[in-house]
Amino acid sequence: xxxxxxxxxxxxxxxxxxxxxxxxxxxxxxxxxxxxxxxxxxxxxxxxxxxxxxxxxxxxxxxxxxxxxxxxxxxxxxxxxxxxxxxxxxxxxxxxxxxxxxxxx
Amino acid sequence: xxxxxxxxxxxxxxxxxxxxxxxxxxxxxxxxxxxxxxxxxxxxxxxxxxxxxxxxxxxxxxxxxxxxxxxxxxxxxxxxxxxxxxxxxxxxxxxxxxxxxxxxxxxxxxxxxxxxx
Numbered sequence: 416x417x418x419x420x421x422x423x424x425x426x427x428x429x430x431x432x433x434x435x436x437x438x439x440x441x442x443x444x445x446x447x448x449x450x451x452x453x454x455x456x457x458x459x460x461x462x463x464x465x466x467x468x469x470x471x472x473x474x475x476x477x478x479x480x481x482x483x484x485x486x487x488x489x490x491x492x493x494x495x496x497x498x499x500x501x502x503x504x505x506x507x508x509x510x511x512x513x514x515x516x517x518x519x520x
Numbered sequence: 521x522x523x524x525x526x527x528x529x530x531x532x533x534x535x536x537x538x539x540x541x542x543x544x545x546x547x548x549x550x551x552x553x554x555x556x557x558x559x560x561x562x563x564x565x566x567x568x569x570x571x572x573x574x575x576x577x578x579x580x581x582x583x584x585x586x587x588x589x590x591x592x593x594x595x596x597x598x599x600x601x602x603x604x605x606x607x608x609x610x611x612x613x614x615x616x617x618x619x620x621x622x623x624x625x626x627x628x629x630x631x632x633x634x635x636x637x
Contacts, residue, residue: 416583447622449622449623449624451624457629458616458618458627458628458629458630459567459616459624459627460627461623461624461625464622464623464625465622465623470623470625502566502567504567504623504624506620506621506622506623509557509569509572509582510569511566511567511568511569512566513566514566514567
């Protein structure tokens, strides 16, 4: 089974900051990785797929990179609506990371 | 615009079977090369993929739940369904349906299922 490990679990930042979240896979998943944003009481929303492709309608301040076992999600300049929980997901066998809660500093 | 909507009982007794249905609107469940998945999330915790079905009826399940899960599809009703047997309190969660086959681009709003006597 492929394990996905995100870091950090919690991230405190301010509006305008650049932030990076890391996701590591326990084995090679090529570029088969997506990133989601989830706000309280809502379903997750896909931001990035195939490691670095921006989903239609998602602001360009979100970007993804990586391949193999190490991946990153970067938000270039945090906006108030970006404070949420972020999950990575590999779509070889569909496991998710444990989540990173992005909170206001 | 594709929309998914979960429905089913919000309360299930321990040892019984949890049954949910996802109704797809805004497009045919049979069109395109899509898989239709169930995902759950216990309160305050992360996401767990349960399983998926293709409109041919082909299924894949999370190995940790495989012995208790059945996913089926009814293309005439544009629906797919989840059955989870022998439930315990650990199965209490918000259950989502979502469209694949790779990343999940459309999700239902989620439905809370509580397992309690």
